[in-house]
Amino acid sequence: MRTRPLKVALLGCGVVGSEVARIMTTHADDLAARIGAPVELAGVAVRRPDRVRAGIDPALVTTDATALVKRGDIDVVVEVIGGIEPARSLITAAFEHGASVVSANKALLAQDGAALHAAAEEHGRDLYYEAAVAGAIPLIRPLRESLAGDKINRVMGIVNGTTNFILDKMDSTGAGYQEALDEATALGYAEADPTADVEGFDAAAKAAILAGIAFHTRVRLDDVHREGMTEVTAADFASAKAMGCTIKLLAICERAEDGASVTARVHPAMIPLTHPLASVRGAYNAVFVESDAAGQLMFYGPGAGGAPTASAVLGDLVAVCRNRLDGSTGPGESAYAALPVSPMGEVVTRYHISLDVADKPGVLAQVATVFAEHGVSIDTVRQQGRPDSDGEASLVVVTHRASDAALGGTVEALRKLDTVRGVASIMRVEGE
Ligand SMILES: NC(=O)C1=CN([C@@H]2O[C@H](COP(=O)(O)OP(=O)(O)OC[C@H]3O[C@@H](n4cnc5c(N)ncnc54)[C@H](O)[C@@H]3O)[C@@H](O)[C@H]2O)C=CC1
Numbered sequence: 144m145r146t147r148p149l150k151v152a153l154l155g156c157g158v159v160g161s162e163v164a165r166i167m168t169t170h171a172d173d174l175a176a177r178i179g180a181p182v183e184l185a186g187v188a189v190r191r192p193d194r195v196r197a198g199i200d201p202a203l204v205t206t207d208a209t210a211l212v213k214r215g216d217i218d219v220v221v222e223v224i225g226g227i228e229p230a231r232s233l234i235t236a237a238f239e240h241g242a243s244v245v246s247a248n249k250a251l252l253a254q255d256g257a258a259l260h261a262a263a264e265e266h267g268r269d270l271y272y273e274a275a276v277a278g279a280i281p282l283i284r285p286l287r288e289s290l291a292g293d294k295i296n297r298v299m300g301i302v303n304g305t306t307n308f309i310l311d312k313m314d315s316t317g318a319g320y321q322e323a324l325d326e327a328t329a330l331g332y333a334e335a336d337p338t339a340d341v342e343g344f345d346a347a348a349k350a351a352i353l354a355g356i357a358f359h360t361r362v363r364l365d366d367v368h369r370e371g372m373t374e375v376t377a378a379d380f381a382s383a384k385a386m387g388c389t390i391k392l393l394a395i396c397e398r399a400e401d402g403a404s405v406t407a408r409v410h411p412a413m414i415p416l417t418h419p420l421a422s423v424r425g426a427y428n429a430v431f432v433e434s435d436a437a438g439q440l441m442f443y444g445p446g447a448g449g450a451p452t453a454s455a456v457l458g459d460l461v462a463v464c465r466n467r468l469d470g471s472t473g474p475g476e477s478a479y480a481a482l483p484v485s486p487m488g489e490v491v492t493r494y495h496i497s498l499d500v501a502d503k504p505g506v507l508a509q510v511a512t513v514f515a516e517h518g519v520s521i522d523t524v525r526q527q528g529r530p531d532s533d534g535e536a537s538l539v540v541v542t543h544r545a546s547d548a549a550l551g552g553t554v555e556a557l558r559k560l561d562t563v564r565g566v567a568s569i570m571r572v573e574g575e
């Protein structure tokens with residue numbers, strides 16, 4: 144074993160960073176044995192230097208992250224600050240000054256992954272980010288390496304722990320949205336600003352990363368159709384239950400049937416209780432991968448939280464350190480397929496639409512005609528009168544597979560009917 148240590152700079156010492164530092168210290172001997180050289184925490188960049196950080200030598204702590212990455216003797220920079228800046232400049236400077244980088248920053252990778260990969264390649268260094276998607280779950284490496292010889296057609300999963308925790312609480316305990324969100328924040332699952340979680344930005348960033356790797360195509364955050372989960376109500380859960388379903392915030396990346404394009408989207412969806420994703424509870428994540436040769440694979444585990452995320456960071460750290468010792472680098476970006484990313488209108492799936500309608504003869508026929516005129520085939524219709532609602536009824540329509548554009552046209556036309564008083568909810572139905 145080499146005795147001269149590999150030097151690691153840690154940027155950020157929050158939920159994830161503090162766990163990375165702890166594991167680096169408590170598992171130092173095992174890490175050294177696995178890498179073939181000791182790894183030394185050479186500096187820790189923080190924003191609040193006065194905070195007491197158990198197990199971290201105060202002499203290592205600095206508020207000058209830029210000076211730390213530019214020191215020249217750093218082998219690996221671990222970026223767990225989050226956000227776009229200063230993380231992007233720090234990572235770029237790290238490559239320029241000879242370090243490889245391990246990051247958990249999905250927001251940055253979804254926005255600027257191509258440029259960062261190019262910078263890593265230019266300087267002959269690694270950029271690894273297993274923790275950026277689905278926390279501890281090994282997913283990026285299996286997609287990039289284990290499935291490199293297969294053709295991936297679909298990646299669908301629950302990739303945000305906070306929203307899964309909230310939806311699960313709302314479904315199983317009847318908790319309110321805010322109560323469930325507060326608990327997720329206290330447990331360290333939610334981002335500093337939970338908007339990123341509940342509005343689907345976090346899952347969309349992960350979908351962009353997954354689609355890019357799965358389809359060997361550059362997919363950016365802006366290419367991902369995104370709907371959050373803040374408008375999911377107790378009534379939606381009741382409708383889902385009536386259909387034998389539950390509601391999950393899903394990230395779905397698909398190759399078109401003709402193979403000529405791809406789509407990536409994040410939105411709440413009903414899935415049957417019999418589907419394996421329905422039983423993913425709490426802050427757990429799970430991702431289904433469908434490929435030509437392997438068939439269906441499922442990856443499951445903790446997708447958020449300090450220690451689980453640090454596990455993925457440490458796995459990358461070991462891999463990157465091994466590469467440094469070998470003088471090699473791991474796989475970089477693979478975007479050779481360069482498939483176009485189609486808009487949401489071209490996505491084909493099933494829909495659950497809940498309408499408030501006038502409870503009088505002929506309404507059902509009128510509604511059915513609108514669906515037919517837009518080429519959307521109805522699977523089931525359920526009507527129920529509402530005793531408290533003065534001549535109104537709820538009409539729940541579940542469609543066969545139709546394009547999002549056709550469904551959009553249908554809903555627009557339905558809203559124009561006098562007998563349709565309102566569209567209470569529209570939800571996609573997946574996993575059947
Ligand atoms: N918490 C989780 O469950 C997961 C987090 N991640 C990602 O890991 C990264 C870190 O997340 P958390 O640890 O949860 O966030 P956090 O907010 O707990 O920690 C970030 C730390 O960086 C510090 N910081 C901010 N700007 C800095 C600067 N210029 N120099 C030095 N320190 C600075 C902050 O003071 C804070 O302590 C993010 O990219 C996040 O998306 C990824 C997977 C799961």
Ligand SMILES: N[C@@H](CC=O)C(=O)O
Pocket residue numbers: 275277278302303304305306332333334340345446447448
């Ligand atoms: N806020 C994220 C953390 C992991 O990426 C989540 O809740 O999944």
Ligand code: NA
Pocket residue numbers: 273274275276277278279280281282283455
């Ligand atoms: Na992961």
